[in-house]
Amino acid sequence: MKSRLLATVCLALCAAGLPSCHEGRPEAYPAPPVSFYREYVIVETARGRTRVDGTYYFRSAADEPLEIAIHYPFPVDRHHLYPLRIGARQLVDGEWKPLGYTRSATGIDWSMAFEPREERAVRVEYVQEIRRNHAIYIVTTTKQWGRPIEVAEFEFRIPADLSDVQLSFEPDREEVRGDTTLYYMKRTDFLPDEDLTVIWE
Numbered sequence: 001m002k003s004r005l006l007a008t009v010c011l012a013l014c015a016a017g018l019p020s021c022h023e024g025r026p027e028a029y030p031a032p033p034v035s036f037y038r039e040y041v042i043v044e045t046a047r048g049r050t051r052v053d054g055t056y057y058f059r060s061a062a063d064e065p066l067e068i069a070i071h072y073p074f075p076v077d078r079h080h081l082y083p084l085r086i087g088a089r090q091l092v093d094g095e096w097k098p099l100g101y102t103r104s105a106t107g108i109d110w111s112m113a114f115e116p117r118e119e120r121a122v123r124v125e126y127v128q129e130i131r132r133n134h135a136i137y138i139v140t141t142t143k144q145w146g147r148p149i150e151v152a153e154f155e156f157r158i159p160a161d162l163s164d165v166q167l168s169f170e171p172d173r174e175e176v177r178g179d180t181t182l183y184y185m186k187r188t189d190f191l192p193d194e195d196l197t198v199i200w201e
Helices: 140-145
Strands: 005-010 034-046 049-060 066-073 085-092 095-098 107-114 119-129 134-137 149-159 173-177 180-190 196-199
Touching: 034 134, 034 140, 049 107, 085 107, 107 119, 149 196
Parallel strands: 005 066, 034 149
Antiparallel strands: 034 049, 049 119, 066 107, 085 095, 085 119, 134 196, 149 180, 173 180
16 A cells, blocks of 8 residues: 655645744745645735635645645734635546635645645635725745745736725736726746735725
């Protein structure tokens, strides 16, 4: 019987909040056998809420089966409440199927099993009530994976009638679609030092 490797990693994803899912771990440590190598994240903001829809891609470099535990944190504080709705799915044989998870005070957790050299995809969606005009996608926790994300793409969709919109990043493209302004950014070898935020009046 093949042995199963076990690893625990923190998913550095959209709206990933809070300092670290591994308090007390050293700043630098070896990359895990599974890489988080690509993401496409849509963040829709409006007065009073933020909706996130992210698709995340993983790749095992191991020559034997392994299972990892993943924590997906939310930015929960007095301005950003725990999400009202959460959905998680995994791609299985070309179809998106429900992914079982458990809730914690600051996020959700799930486990993923990989065959040797297997690639997997997960989609997480949630809607969060916010009490200030501020949306955030925390990307600095990408460092916990020990390597850059090969390709990271983001869409921030903001009502066109919001004023004094301030971005913490330089978008590659800005366009108006009906009553929505879309800011798109694509980065390769993405290992950021600052988080992506949007503030508006």
